[in-house]
Every structure is written in C-alpha cells, then in structure tokens.
Amino acid sequence: LVWLLVLSLAWLGPALGGEDEDEEVIEEEEKKEDDVLSDEIKEEDNVLVLHEHNFARALSEHQLLLVEFYAPWCGHCQQLAPAFAQAATELRNESSPARLGKVDATAQTALATEFGITSYPTLKLFRDGNRTHPLAYTGRMDSQGIVRWMQRRAGPSATLLQDTDTIAAFINSQDLVVVGFFKDLRGEAAQAFFEVAAEMVDVTFGVAEAAELFQVYGLSADTVCLFKKFDERQTNFPVDLARGLDTAELTRLLRIHSLQLVMEFTNEVQPIPSPVTVHGSWLPCPQPPSPPPQTSNQIFGAKIPHHMLLFLNSSSPEQLSLRDGFRAAAGGFRGQVRWPHGRDMEGGFGIPQPQCPLFPAQVLFVVVDVTGHGADVLPFFGMTAADAPTLRLVKMENNRKYQMEQDNFSDLAIRTFIQAVLDGKVKPHLLSEEPPEDWDTRPVKVLVGKTFEQVAFDETKNVFVKFYAPWCPHCQAMAAAWEELAERYKDREDIVIAEMDSTANELENITIHGYPTLHYFPAGPGRKMVEYKSTRDVETFSKFLENGGMLPEEPP
Secondary structure, three states: OHHHHHHHHHHHHHHHHHHHHHHHHHHHHHHHHHHHHOOOOEEEOOEEEEOOOOHHHHHHHOOEEEEEEEOOOOHHHHHHHHHHHHHHHHHHHOOOOEEEEEEEOOOOHHHHHHOOOOOOOEEEEEEOOOOOOOEEOOOOOOHHHHHHHHHHHHOOOOEEOOOHHHHHHHHHOOOEEEEEEOOOOOOHHHHHHHHHHHHOOOOEEEEEOOHHHHHHOOOOOOEEEEEEOOOOOEEEEEOEOOOEOOHHHHHHHHHHHHOOOEEEEOOOEOOOOOOOOOOOOOOOOOOOOOOOEHHHHHHHHOOOOEEEEEEEOOOOHHHHOOHHHHHHHHHHHOOOOEOOOOOEOOOOOOOOOOOOOOOOOOEEEEEEEOOOHHHHHHHHHOOOHHHOOEEEEEEOOOOEEEOOOOOOOOHHHHHHHHHHHHOOOOOOOOOOOOOOOOOOOOOOEEEOOOOHHHHHOOOOOEEEEEEEOOOOHHHHHHHHHHHHHHHHOOOOOOEEEEEEEOOOOOOOOOOOOOOOEEEEEOOOOOOOOEEEOOOOOHHHHHHHHHOOOOOOOOOO
C-alpha cells in the first residue's frame, strides 16, 4: 500500500504542477485580452497609445488631440517617432490642453478604415471630442513644427493690439509680422484671418480694431498688412467688399510677399525628416545627408510656379556683381493681384499682367552659390561649378528647365528671356546622357534622352520601359525582376525591355513624377503609351505583355 501511495503521488505530482502552470498562462492571456478591451489609456514617452476601445475616451478627455496613424514597419514613421515624442513631452511640460496620441493602423484596422488612412504616417487633429471631422495636419514634420502647430490651435492665433505703443513694439519685434485691421473682430473677414493665422505657424500674427490704429497706418477699410524689415516696409492687402477674405488666396499672397525679392540659397540648416519630393522641387534627390538649407522651406513652400536661378561663385567679386542686374529684373515678376472686376490690389509689385484674370505669372528669383550648399543641386541641372555664372529658369509644375542661348546678365535681357518662356516661345533644355556603346547588347536595353524616341516609338516593336532613379530603393528592389523579364523575352523580335535613368535624361512630352514609373509603348502608329500600375513581379509583367499591354480579367 505504501509503494502504491508513493507511485500515485509521483504520477500525480507533475500533472498537478502542470495544471497550475496552465492556469497561470490562461490568467496571463486573459489579462492581456482585458488590457486590449479596456478603455484604459497608456502612454509611451508622453504619447497616448490608442486603440478602438480607448479612442472615444481619449477624445472626451482631451480638447485637442493630434493622432499619428502609423505602421511599425514604415521608415518615415520610425524617423518621425523621436520628434513626435519630443513634441508630446514639450506640450505636456507646458500644461497645454493639446496632447499627442498614436494608433498602429495595421493592427487597429477599424480606426484606419473609419478615418480613411491610406498612407503612413498620417496625422489628424481631433478637437472637442469630434471624431467625424478631424483636421489634417499641415505643419512641418519635426518637433518644433508640431509644437508650434498645436500651440496655434490651443491659444489665440493672433495677438490683440489695442494702442499705438503696443502695435509699434509688435511690428518691431521681428523681421516680419502680419497685422489684420478689422472694424469687427467677430465678422466673417476677421474669422477667416484667424484661420489663416492658425495655419501659418511660422509667421507671427496680430489683430487690431481701434479706429486710431487704422488712421496711424493710413487705412480706411478692413486690410491685412504685412510689415517687413527688408524690401518694402509695409504691404497692404485690402479685403474685397464683394468677395470677402478668401483664406487660400490670402495665404498664397502672404507666402509670396514674405519672401525677399531675391532669395539666397543659404548654408543654414534645420532638421526636416520628411522626404524631399521628386516633383516640384530642384532639391537633390534623394535627400542629402545634411538637411536642406533653411531657405528651401520658403522657396518651395511658397508654391511660386517659376523659379529663375542665378548660379554664381561667391568667391568671385566679378560674379557677385551680377546680382545687381538680377535684382533689377526681379521686381517686374513678383506679381500684382488683379480682382476679377479689374481693380488691382494695393501693395502689389511690378507691372500687372492684364491677360491673367486673377494671378499673373509669378517668378521667384534665387541666387545659388555653386561653392556652397548650391553644389548639391548642380547634378539636377546637368551642371558643374565650372559652368558658373549662368542662368536657368525652372517651371515647377513639371520641372522643365530653360536656358538662354547665350547667357546675358543685364536686367533687360533677363526680363525678355523670362517673358519669352512664359509666352511659350522657348523650348525646354532637356538633359541627356550619351548612349553607352553596349546599350542594346544586354537583355535590358539602356535608353537615354537622345535615343528614346527612335526606340520607344518604333512601330515594329512593343517596348516596355522602366523609368528609374539610381538611388531609389523601390527601383533597386525590382531590378532583379526586370532583368529576369528581359532574359525571358530576349529572343522575341517584337518585344523590347528597356530602362532609362530619369535623373540624368529628360523627355519633352513625358514627365516622370515618381520612381519607378513603368510605361508600355505598343507597336503600330499613333505614339500610344500605357502606364503599368499593377504588381511588380515577373509573372504579372509577362501576363501584361502577352495580353498586348493590359492585364487579363481575372475570374470572380
């Protein structure tokens, strides 16, 4: 009996112990599940960690909540994370009503669907618990930019200026300030002004309604005034009585006239973690190791459609003297607003352009030092420092570049050249490499600007072209598939697989907005072009080619 009892205990012992462990595991899993289902709000580095069960509570507890919808694998999200956490800490330390939160959109799919999240990171501002109309974040993607943007929404967006001493001190406090003069601060025009002030967080705004202040600054009606310590000191933008104050229009005007008449592409830097776009910028791509110059935010943020660039060597006094003629030419193209009924807005610059009903063609003048930070942009123009001094005009909507036949730096010659480009009388200057000797001996044919037309529009061939950038990681990732595709079709006389480096070669009628871009040029007359937008793998490419430049319909 004793031995039987011992054997029984020996057999039951581990089983009993295992049962305890199983109970512990179950309890742990239940605890984790309760955590997820709970509306408790946890924090990481002062950032609220949100999910579908605590989101409503977070909105109810925080008057202003900026939420980042992110993906754990997203490089841009990882890059933003330290700045986002720093901004959250700063706002909390100053006891601001504004808080920051984050949602893993790949795990919280219901929230991602509800708020239409299609890219990462996406930042949205929720105010007063309203989850139906969140405001898209429009500020800079760094800690200082986030803090300023939130501060403008947490407090008054413009300082109330009540007497002459206060407004004079306000105007002299910075190089550039904006003051809105309104006879009724509760009127629609003033409210629109406050909206603009909330968005333009990099500019200081004030507001005044005292009649004596109108008189001091020579005003008789509601007017927005831009005060600067450079160029002209006061620029007035009267509120149109019939149209009221349009927020987008006022923002654009303030951006344009906040710039110096001639901008210097400087060496000062600030951190900007968001990527530089390929389209609408002549900054080098990819983003250079050192951050872009401080003036780049102003230069590209103003959305001025044409940039006139003077490349010079700052170590040469002779070249520096060319800035005088360049500046003299700039005044006539800064722009003057013309309302639809024909009245010019006060404070505009230069000669109005009657042919444009609202905004004349705007041109921003920029001096680029080829020995400074400007050296980074030279490859975009196919230039070297030895080409200075020289002039280029860039049309920002498609990055088309225009060059004088013979550089002439007089203000008259510059004005004449710009007007000819604006009138469509000058053809763009297109970059092209020389074709490699073996361009057609490998399975993937190498195209350049000079050879593109004759290959892509060969009426006897179906040509599939990859437009790429050497630095682009997406291009690098699909390189092997493109080579395999070319190997598969190398013996087909009617199919050509090709590629072109679009950073070094440009085409007159085809603009590449992102990398990689894939275009199919079918055989036959008509210069047809089909953009490929499906999966980038060999089998899908093959189906596309075998089906004559379209993918076969899959069965339901």
